[in-house]
Amino acid sequence: MTGTAELIGPESTRWREVLGRVAHQIYHLPEYAVFDAELSGGRPVAFLYEEDGGSWLLPLVLRSVPGTDRLDAASPYGHPGPVSDRADEQFWTRAVTALVRTLAASGAVSLFVRMDPLAWLPHGAFEQVGTLVPHGSTVSIDLRLSKEEWWPEVRRDHRSAINRAVRLGRTSVMDDWSHLDEFVAMYHQTMTRVGATEDYFFDRAYLERIRGALDGRVHLMMSLAADEPIAGSVFLETGGVVQAHIVATKPSYRREEPTRFLVSECVEWGRQRGCTDLHLGGGVGGREDSIFHFKKGFSRRRHEFFTFRAVLDPTAYAELTSASQEPSPDVTGYFPAYRRPGEQPARPA
Numbered sequence: 001m002t003g004t005a006e007l008i009g010p011e012s013t014r015w016r017e018v019l020g021r022v023a024h025q026i027y028h029l030p031e032y033a034v035f036d037a038e039l040s041g042g043r044p045v046a047f048l049y050e051e052d053g054g055s056w057l058l059p060l061v062l063r064s065v066p067g068t069d070r071l072d073a074a075s076p077y078g079h080p081g082p083v084s085d086r087a088d089e090q091f092w093t094r095a096v097t098a099l100v101r102t103l104a105a106s107g108a109v110s111l112f113v114r115m116d117p118l119a120w121l122p123h124g125a126f127e128q129v130g131t132l133v134p135h136g137s138t139v140s141i142d143l144r145l146s147k148e149e150w151w152p153e154v155r156r157d158h159r160s161a162i163n164r165a166v167r168l169g170r171t172s173v174m175d176d177w178s179h180l181d182e183f184v185a186m187y188h189q190t191m192t193r194v195g196a197t198e199d200y201f202f203d204r205a206y207l208e209r210i211r212g213a214l215d216g217r218v219h220l221m222m223s224l225a226a227d228e229p230i231a232g233s234v235f236l237e238t239g240g241v242v243q244a245h246i247v248a249t250k251p252s253y254r255r256e257e258p259t260r261f262l263v264s265e266c267v268e269w270g271r272q273r274g275c276t277d278l279h280l281g282g283g284v285g286g287r288e289d290s291i292f293h294f295k296k297g298f299s300r301r302r303h304e305f306f307t308f309r310a311v312l313d314p315t316a317y318a319e320l321t322s323a324s325q326e327p328s329p330d331v332t333g334y335f336p337a338y339r340r341p342g343e344q345p346a347r348p349a
Contacts, residue, residue, distance in 0.1 A: 003051025005098035007060075007106065010034050015046050018055045019083070025116065026217055026238040027080035033059045035213040036076035039206075044076075047102060049095040054086040056095035058113065065109060065338065070316055072336060073103050074112040078243070079279075079305070081116035092125035100129045104312040109320065110336040111310040117303035118241065118279060130310030133332050135286030137302040139295040141278040143242075143270045150267065155297035158260050165261035171224050172265040177211075179222045180204060183232040187248035202246060207234065218245075221269070223262045231258035235266060240276040242266065263298055309335045 008015055010030035019028060026032055033044035042061035049056040059080050060073045075081070084092065103111055111130070115121060117138045126132050141150065151159070173179075184204045191200050211218045217238050223231040233247040244266075249259055263280070270278050282305060283292030296302075309331045311317045320338040334340040 003049055005049045005102045007045045008048050010044050018057045022083045022085045024083045024239050025241050026236045027076055027078040028059055028083055031213050033076050037061045047099050049098050056082055056084040058082040071108045072110045073108045075114050079114055079116045081119055089122040089125055092122050096125045097129055100310055109313045109316045112335055113308040115306045117305040126308050130308055131331050132306045132308055135305045136282050138282040138305050139280045139299055140301045141267055141299045143275045143278055153300050158297045161257050161260040162264045170261055172221055174221045174269055175219055177220055179229050182229045186250045189251050190248040221266055223258045231262050233262055242270045242275050242278045244280050
């Protein structure tokens, strides 16, 4: 059985038609792909495979390889992965095979995709034409649970901090964007404290652009001591899934750890909106670090996170890799090798 495969642009009505039939997240929206492509200097597209009434779609950004006339492809920042109305591994195998062939025919050298930890992943469909690389676990909270059902999953130190915040009269506000400058300041202070790379220092312009591009789906929650902002987070929401994007704490309130209260407030906010999941993500680079330890204290739910890598033109990839003086062709390391830090700024996974 064969289907049709093509690359479509964000202006195509078929992109939205497919999303109207399948469960998806904010990372699958055409406007999100456009936003991400503007940041990376690429061209936003979606690969669409259709067969016997079934659809399979993956958002991508096609990027020029510096110093060449070649392209490579990557999914937008976040956890998009493909979406489909068919949970059939053979169908997925044909779709992924068509994806690789279509991109290779378009002149792409390599493909890098961040998979969706919350979605079904038929490993065999991808491993036939590329490599799935594990990056540890992510954490999510089931918002369909009542507060009484969820509370026993919360670690004791988190519960104590949340209860202390309530006793101190801490409050929260959602979508009061007059606090944006204060949030950016404390966010940059947080990134400096943890030794984050430059890629993590999102500024006011970035937040204004993503809010404008995804109107109504980007939310700013602030935790307050009286009227003083002491912690904040930006959340992305669509399809019943709330994604924790970035978080910050005011240095003078670090010992109070107000982000614990902030997460509990977001849980209640999402529950009242009828959302199903709050995805907190994982540790830096998939490691079980202090960030992962913090997140796993809110829920027992774990999700495996993978990236998918495929070399579409082995000859061109070898030439580019050699030019970048990468000693190993191992695709499980930094991929694609010719874009490793120093060659091209990396973005956090």
